[in-house]
Amino acid sequence: MxxxxxxxxxxxxxxxxxxxxxxxxxxxxxxxxxxxxxxxxxxxxxxxxxxxxxxxxxxxxxxxxxxxxxxxxxxxxxxxxxxxxxxxxxxxxTSRYLNRILDVDVQNRTAVVEPGLVLDVLRRRIAPDGLDFGPDPSTHSRCTIGGMLGNDACGSHSIAWGTTSDNTDGLDVVLADGTRLALGPTKKDEWLRKAAEPTREGRLYADLRNLVDSNLALIRTTFGQFSRQISGYPLHRLLPEQHGQLARALVGTEGTCAVVLGATLHLNRAPRSRALVVLGYADAIAAAAAAPAIIPLKPLTIEGIDQALVNALLTRGRKPAPLPTGHAWLLVEVGGETPAEAADAAAKLAKAVPGVPRIVTDPAEMRSFWRIREEGAGLATRMADGSEAWPGWEDSAVPPERLADYLREFADLTDEFGYQGVTYGHFGEGCVHVRLDFDLVSIVGRDRYQAFLHRAAQLVLKHGGSPSGEHGDGIARSALLAEVYSPEAVAVMGAFKRAFDPTGALNPGVIVDPPAVNEMIRIAYTPKLLPVNGFSYAEDGGEFDRAVRRCVGVGKCRNDHTPGGVMCPSYQATGDEKHSTRGRSRLLLEMLRGEVITDGWQSDEVAEALDGCFSCKGCLSDCPVNVDMATYKAEFLYQRYKGKLRPAVHYAMGWLPVALRGAALAPRVANAVTAFEPAAALMKKVAGIAQERSVPRFATGGTFKQRLRRRFGRRADPAAAHRAEHPRRTTRRGDGAAAPGRKEVLLWPDTFTQFFDPQIGEAAVEVLAAAGFVVRVPKGELCCGLTWISTGQLDVARAVAKRTLDALEPHLDAGIPIVGLEPSCLANFKHDLPALLPDDPRAKKLAALSITLAGLLERDAPDWTPPLTERPAITQIHCHQHAVLGDKPDRSLAAQAGVDLTVLDSGCCGVAGNFGFEAGHYEMAQAAGERVLLPAVRAASPETIVLADGFSCRTQIRQNTDRDAHHLAEVLAGRLRTRGSTADG
Structure with a gap:
């Protein structure tokens, strides 16, 4: 070559x-x-x-x-x-721009698409017509059709609808030399006619015909032996009995032969309703042994998961739906045109299999099961004990009837090498995914990794299988092809590659002429930067590089859209890889590596990418391996500006709590200045604040604490005052009657409630008092320190946090619950401060005692009922609440108040603390808000309550719509206010 x-x-x-x-x-x-x-x-x-x-x-x-x-x-x-x-x-x-659906023919069930189209975009387009594209890999929300064509992607439903190659009718491709070809089924006489032409296309057809004619027996007995034989080239597609399917012969060639410009896909009729039968087994081997008997029942899927995968889920604080007794499970899906038909099909299948299966028909519960399976690649990367696991031998496949024997011997092989891992996969097709705790850092570990892969290849060959069952060979496994194919077969694959790409210009080193499997390992490096960390990274052994290494590239942050998710708003707004969580992780790792990005913490490339991070913490919960880019960004800013002058906006936004105390001395003057455009423009320019953003108005009726003192004097028990004001309260629903017993709580006066929305604090006091709590408010001007953390001023944040802990220490020692109204402050208590102050046990106490208002009421006042509101409402869940706190108690209490609540599937509001106020961020912030939130608020009826517990969310709504947004405390207190009352109280 x-x-x-x-x-x-x-x-x-x-x-x-x-x-x-x-x-x-x-x-x-x-x-x-x-x-x-x-x-x-x-x-x-x-x-x-x-x-x-x-x-x-x-x-x-x-x-x-x-x-x-x-x-x-x-x-x-x-x-x-x-x-x-x-x-x-x-x-x-091709994913950024070359991603259109060019045509959909419902009658003939075909779609013509560009290669960069995300699979789920196509599926949503054709779903109303009762159609689907059968292959659905777990990355269906972000993988592209071109990538699926490259790897011959399969997914969970291939047992019913086949692989990508089975569903490809035609390809528009171009060769490396510029020759463009339209490919599809080619009859023998047409093939011979083309092969006779004196053109580049003619030479290609002639070479391929000679290749097939010279190797008919070899191709028939070597390739296409079972459905998941993905390794190597699918040369069986060129056989006469396959009608010379040249388009399908290129599917699975991993971009090594031609560049795909467009594809004509075959679409499948999809059942309108589905049900799930969950079967429990002693272990993965037993589950694999059971799968072949289920195949004749013609389910849509037979997927396997094991206990290790469930344990990985549990360590991330996620509780799966109830599983039948066992340590491994099969998820068997069936379908029907109606829910009743699907449920009936599930019942029939359950009767036909041994054991006591669970039948699941609720769509939400089915999604929770599929989430375990689909996030397997990410979940399996960090095992329950915190050790790292890696792909490499990720998706081997054998005929389904051989799977149990293969897994049994594979377990012996991993034991021999001392590896442990997580097993799951497409058991109905004999394809198993496994991530193992390979040592890819040391030279000895990488050599051992290579030895293991070659032994594993010999094992899979013994069972008539393939090293790859759906992801292709790539650099990871191409060197193993010589283990599983004869020298003659390897030579034929080389000839096939050269017929298309004689100079080896396309994806060199993949499938043909590969490097060793232990070459080009990205994990094998010595970090050039070993910082004194600003945070502890306790779950990553105290190592910043290991924390960043959590990202293994599965790309969930690039989701076209995941219902109920937040990650990653900057990517959703821009579609730019550097604005994805994965992209930022890549840049940070390359910065630590110091080869491509050579200027370390002073890297402008890394700074630019992180500047677009909203610090929303969506990745902390939505990423399967809990990447925490908000923390990594704060660490980067801390290291970058050590001993240096910072951007003005860091001082303006980082020191905001201090500045607000000064403004609160004369709030009307402050409002007048910020409303006077020339003065406001100059102030924003100096402070590095976006000119397009309005400065929120200060409350003019006094801060929250001032109002509290005026109302209750110096009494420390607002509950007593509440009872004195309302002596005739009864326990009738809607009267907010006090629960039996009284328990002391500390209400945290966050900066935003204190200076901008004090009416929320008053409402919270009313609710807590009515529920029978003794409400305390800490003395002094305290702060959680979040604004300093988000701007990377970690030394100041530590000092602020210690001052707060000093003040709260008596309450912490007494075990008094600390109720937070601002989700970002509360999330800071629960997540960031323990990492900022790992050696201060008070930080852990604070994290344990901090709780939302709704969480406290649900836990400690379960018999209290709020006043009836009986109105519809839409709510924007704050990103930090989504990521750290959760909102189930909030939904429950809203329902008790008679609120018909719709939780917007809107992700981040866009303001995200200081992000939306910083110069240069306005356009991206608005794009995030305009995705779902702002249009939904504008479209809401006048009687619909707009709920948003986060100050950032309320600010975005107030500044971009004619509606006000309220805190749940105001609903629970039964004292909703008009827009004009927000500033004036």
Missing amino acids: TTISEGVDAGRLERRLRAEIAGDVAFDAGARALYSADASNHRRVPTGVVLPRSVEDVLATLALCHEDGVPVTMRGGGTTIAGNAIGPGVVLD
């Missing part, structure tokens, strides 16, 4: 690309770092990255790269675990 030129003039190529194409061209260190890895163990730093806006851009890029001898690797969502979306030359990412 011809060697590609190594001495490429990258600058010249970049200039020519910029001149020739309309798409994005990036050869800078940041872009190269972003695209150096996918979801595999491997790393290849590209020369540059191109995001084409059109087919013409792709063609022009290929032409220039061909002229300069630069290899090209195609990339979609970058979610592959095999290392087949990373390359040494130019990476062509």
